[in-house]
Amino acid sequence: MKTHPSIELYREMLRIRRVEERIAELYPEQEIRCPVHLCIGQEGVAVGVSANLKPQDYVLSGHRSHGHYLARGGNLKAMMAELWGKVTGCCQGKGGSMHLIDLSVGFLASTPIVASTIPIAVGAALGSVMKNEDRVTVVYFGEAATEEGTFHEAANYAVLKKLPVVFVCENNLYSVYSPLEVRQPPERSLVELARGHGMESHWEDGNDVLAVKRLSEHAIDHARAGKGPSLLEFSTYRWYEHCGPNLDNHIGYRTEEEFLTWKKTCPLLKLRESLLAEGICAEPDLSLIEEDLKAEIDDAVRFAKESPFGEEDLAYQHIYAT
Amino acid sequence: MTRELKYFQAIREALDLSLEQDPSVYLMGLGVPDPKGIFGTTLGLQEKYGPERVMDMPTAENGMTGVALGSAIAGMRPVMVHQRLDFALLAVEQIVNQAAKWHYMFAGKSSVPMVIRLVIGRGWGQGPQHSQSLQSWFAHVPGLKVVMPATPYDAKGLMLSSIRDDNPVIFLEHRWLHNMFGAVPEGDYEVPIGRAHVIREGRDVTIAAVSHMVVEALQASKMLAEVGIEAEVVDVRTLRPLDTETIAASVRKTRRILVADTDWKTGGFSAEIVSWVCENQFDILKTAPRRVALSDCPVPTSQVLANPCYPRPVDIARQVCEMVGQSTADIQVPVESSGIPLDIPDASFAGPF
Numbered sequence: 162m163k164t165h166p167s168i169e170l171y172r173e174m175l176r177i178r179r180v181e182e183r184i185a186e187l188y189p190e191q192e193i194r195c196p197v198h199l200c201i202g203q204e205g206v207a208v209g210v211s212a213n214l215k216p217q218d219y220v221l222s223g224h225r226s227h228g229h230y231l232a233r234g235g236n237l238k239a240m241m242a243e244l245w246g247k248v249t250g251c252c253q254g255k256g257g258s259m260h261l262i263d264l265s266v267g268f269l270a271s272t273p274i275v276a277s278t279i280p281i282a283v284g285a286a287l288g289s290v291m292k293n294e295d296r297v298t299v300v301y302f303g304e305a306a307t308e309e310g311t312f313h314e315a316a317n318y319a320v321l322k323k324l325p326v327v328f329v330c331e332n333n334l335y336s337v338y339s340p341l342e343v344r345q346p347p348e349r350s351l352v353e354l355a356r357g358h359g360m361e362s363h364w365e366d367g368n369d370v371l372a373v374k375r376l377s378e379h380a381i382d383h384a385r386a387g388k389g390p391s392l393l394e395f396s397t398y399r400w401y402e403h404c405g406p407n408l409d410n411h412i413g414y415r416t417e418e419e420f421l422t423w424k425k426t427c428p429l430l431k432l433r434e435s436l437l438a439e440g441i442c443a444e445p446d447l448s449l450i451e452e453d454l455k456a457e458i459d460d461a462v463r464f465a466k467e468s469p470f471g472e473e474d475l476a477y478q479h480i481y482a483t
Numbered sequence: 484m485t486r487e488l489k490y491f492q493a494i495r496e497a498l499d500l501s502l503e504q505d506p507s508v509y510l511m512g513l514g515v516p517d518p519k520g521i522f523g524t525t526l527g528l529q530e531k532y533g534p535e536r537v538m539d540m541p542t543a544e545n546g547m548t549g550v551a552l553g554s555a556i557a558g559m560r561p562v563m564v565h566q567r568l569d570f571a572l573l574a575v576e577q578i579v580n581q582a583a584k585w586h587y588m589f590a591g592k593s594s595v596p597m598v599i600r601l602v603i604g605r606g607w608g609q610g611p612q613h614s615q616s617l618q619s620w621f622a623h624v625p626g627l628k629v630v631m632p633a634t635p636y637d638a639k640g641l642m643l644s645s646i647r648d649d650n651p652v653i654f655l656e657h658r659w660l661h662n663m664f665g666a667v668p669e670g671d672y673e674v675p676i677g678r679a680h681v682i683r684e685g686r687d688v689t690i691a692a693v694s695h696m697v698v699e700a701l702q703a704s705k706m707l708a709e710v711g712i713e714a715e716v717v718d719v720r721t722l723r724p725l726d727t728e729t730i731a732a733s734v735r736k737t738r739r740i741l742v743a744d745t746d747w748k749t750g751g752f753s754a755e756i757v758s759w760v761c762e763n764q765f766d767i768l769k770t771a772p773r774r775v776a777l778s779d780c781p782v783p784t785s786q787v788l789a790n791p792c793y794p795r796p797v798d799i800a801r802q803v804c805e806m807v808g809q810s811t812a813d814i815q816v817p818v819e820s821s822g823i824p825l826d827i828p829d830a831s832f833a834g835p836f
Binding site for chain 2: 219251252253255256260262264269270272274277278279280281282283284285286287288289291292310311313314315317318321478479480481482483
C-alpha cells in the first residue's frame, strides 16, 4: 500500500463517509434508538483540521460530531456501541450519538445544545494555559451557533485572554430546516464578525480538504505560538436530513437542484480525482482502502450489536463524582 | 483557636485557605477584585494570589460559566460568584444542561469540580430582580449539590467542602447573613455537604429552616420559650443531597414540623421537605405540617409594599402556637428587635446593599 499524506486524508474522509452510510443503512432496524445527525458531505472539514493536531490537543463539538470524533481518532467501536446504547459505548449508553467522548485522544466532549460547548472549549484552553500546558483547543460548530449569545461571549473572552483556541465553523446553510437568509443578514460575513471581536478569521471551501488543512494549520500554529484565537469559516453542505438516515430534498425546505449542485463538490470526489490524476495512487489502492474500512466497520457493528446493555442500576450511577 | 468572625470574613478565610493549599483553585466573577470585593468576601485576595488566580470577568454569565466548566474539566477548580442570584439565571443553560449532567452523561469519565456562589438579596429596595431566592430550581436538578449555610462556622466549613467536592456545587449566601457574627475556628475544617444540623433542641415542634430563616427561626424559638413552647430548630444547610435522617429524627421526637424558607411557597423547597415528611412520617404527625415562606408575588421595591412579603420571626412563632393549640395572644416581640425598620438586617445598616 502506498503512503502519502493525501491518501491518508482520503482514507479518513472515506472512513467517516462509510461509517455514516452504515449507520443510515442499519437505522431502519430500529436498534439505534437515538437521534443521529449524519455528516455525509461535510467530511472535509473534520479531516483537514484534525491532520494538524498534536496528540495533546483538545477537541470539542456539537450535535453533528461523528466526523469530528472519528477524524480525531476517537474509538470507532466505542462510538458504535454508544449509538446502540450498549455498556461498551463511550458513555456506557448514557449519551448516545450526541454525547461522544474519548479522552485518550483529547476528544473532551460533544453535546447538542447549540453553541454550548464553545465557551467550554474556551475554558479548557484557559485551564491549559493556567497549567502551563502546550495544548491547542479546537471547537467545531455550525453557523447557527454564531447566532447564540454564548458564542460571542466565548469569542470575546478568548480574544481578551489570547487563548489558544481555534473556532471552526461549518457553514452548511441550514439550522434544522431554517435557511441562513431568515437567520442572518446577507450583507454581513461571519469572518468580518469574528474580526470585529478582534481575532484572526478566514473563509475557505470546506469541501476542499487540502485547503482546509492548509488554513487550519496556520490557525493552529497561531494558537500554539500564543498569538490568540482564530475563527475559520468553512462552507459545506449536509446531504442527509438534519436528523435521521434519509435524504430529505422532497419535503420542501431545499431543492433537489441545490443538493445536486453541492454533491458535485463532494470532498471525497475532488480529492479522489486529484489522487488518480496526479498518480499518487491508482484504483486498486483505493479498493484496498475500501476493503480495509469495510472490515473495520463490520467489526465495529458486530461489536456494538453483540455488546450487552448496562444493568438497570447503571442509570443511577455517575450522578455525582465521588 | 476559635474567634468571632463575620460570615463574609469566614467565607474569605475559606477562599484564602483554598487558594493557598491548592494551585488549581481560582476565583472568578464580576467584581471579585474590585474595591468592594463581593461584600468583603474576596478582599485582598488578588493582592495575595495575583490576577491569574483571582480575577474579574466580562459581564457574560452564561459564557463565563461555560468557561469555568471547561477549565474544570481541564483540571482546575473554579469558584465563580454572582452578586445576585438573579444574574446567574442567564447561566442556567450551562449549569443545568452541562455542569449538572457532565459526569453522568459521559459515564463518569469527566467531572466538574466547580463552586457557583449566588447571593440572595433582601430589603433596601432590592425589588423584583435582586431578591429572588430560587434554591428550589437548582435543588431540583440531579447532578447539582446545593448548600445554604446560615452561620459563619458553616459558611467557612461548607465552602472548604464545596471547593474540594468533585461536583458542581451551588453555594447560596443570603445578603443579610454577610455581616452576622459567629464562632469560627482558625485553620482547616470541613462541614460535610449533605448533613443538616440541630442548632437548637426542643420537644414540641421541629422548625426546619434554610439560610436566613434559621436566624428568624431562632428568634421565634425565644418568643416561643417565653410561652412554654420548646421548638427544635434544624438548620437544613444542604438542600441537595437533603439530610432527611436528621429531619426525620427531629420529627420523631416532636411529631410536628414547620418549614421556614426564604423562597416562595408554591413549588418551593419547603414543599419538598413537607412532602418527604408526609410520605414517610405521616402516621406520627400530631398535626398538619405548616410552611412559612415568602409571599407568592414578585418582591416590590418600596419598603412599604415589600415588608409584608417577608415573614418575620413572630409569624413563625404564631404559626407554631396554632400547631400546638396554644393562643397566639401571648407571643411578644422582644424589645431589642422592635423599632428597627423591617427592610434592613440590623440597626447599623444605612444602605445601599
